[in-house]
Amino acid sequence: MKLLHLDSSIMGEASVSREVTAAIVARLTAENPGIVAAHRDLAADPIPHLTLAGLPAADAGSRALLDEFLGADIVVIGxxxxxxxIPSQLKAWIDRILVAGETFRYSEAGPEGLAGGKRVIVAVSRGGHYAPGTPTEPLEHLETYLRAVFGFIGIVPQVIAADGIAIGPDNRAVAVTGALEAAAALAA
Ligand SMILES: Cc1cc2nc3c(=O)[nH]c(=O)nc-3n(C[C@H](O)[C@H](O)[C@H](O)COP(=O)(O)O)c2cc1C
Incomplete structure (x- = not known):
């Protein structure tokens, strides 16, 4: 079983999402010793903006990123x-995996996702709070966007969230602890 581990935080060792994705991968590999994990650091090794010449149909590097995604059984995303x-580094990766005829297709019945069957787990980290019903809810374009993107290609992602990271050290500690506990409790 192949696991693709993606990080996109620019914060290095101080990153919350990196700490949570590491805990998710540790949990899954401990539960499934047969997992082969590959790590892609989209901040340290950025993928260029998409261009016409860089479309997966025309560019071997983009095609390899698509194949890496298609070949993964589990994808863990920070x-x-x-x-x-999302960080623009992560958007550049999404631009390589949403490909008509590969991960979705248009039919008379509308768009159809072709990537169902993969397990996608997303670790989101946010400085503030964007819960439904709050005044900041309309500013939430991270989790809503990722749910829409993966839904479009046939995947319902699991989301582990750490919120209120920028409010203060106490909030941060509670949010990180909660996210790490959720990671440790993931089904195998
Ligand atoms: C460049 C930058 C922009 C940010 N923008 C927002 C934002 O729009 N809303 C928010 O709630 N937090 C924002 N934050 C706070 C981050 O979401 C928060 O620090 C989170 O922990 C980032 O994840 P990371 O630690 O894995 O990098 C921003 C942080 C940085 C560095």
């Missing part, structure tokens, strides 16, 4: 909120 959405 997704910090930067300016209300």
């Amino acid at each position: 997704a910090p909120m930067y300016n209300f959405t």
Whole structure:
């Protein structure tokens, strides 16, 4: 079983999402010793913005990123909120995996996801709170976007969230502890 582990935080050792994705991968590999995990650091080794020449149909590097995703059984994604959405480094990766005819297709019945069957676990980390019903809910374009993207290709992601990271050290500690506990409790 193949696991693809993606991080996109620019914060290095201080990153919350990196700490949580590491805990998720540790949990899954402990529960499934047969897992072969590959780590892709989208901040340290960024994928360029998509261009016409860089479309997966035309570019071997983009095609390899798509194949890496298609070949994974489990995908673990660290997704910090930067300016209300995903880091542009993560967007560049998504631009390589949403490919008509590969991960979705348009039919007379509308769009159809073709990547169902994969398990996707997303660790989101946000400085503030964006819960439904709060005044900041309309600014939430991180989790809503990722749920829409993976839903479009046929996947319902599992999401582990650490919220209120920027409010203060106490909030941060509670949020990180909660996320790490959720990671440690993941089903195998
Ligand atoms: C460049 C930058 C932009 C950010 N923008 C937001 C934001 O729009 N909303 C928010 O709630 N927090 C924002 N934050 C706070 C981060 O979401 C928070 O620190 C989170 O822990 C980031 O995940 P990381 O620690 O894995 O990098 C921002 C942080 C940085 C560094």
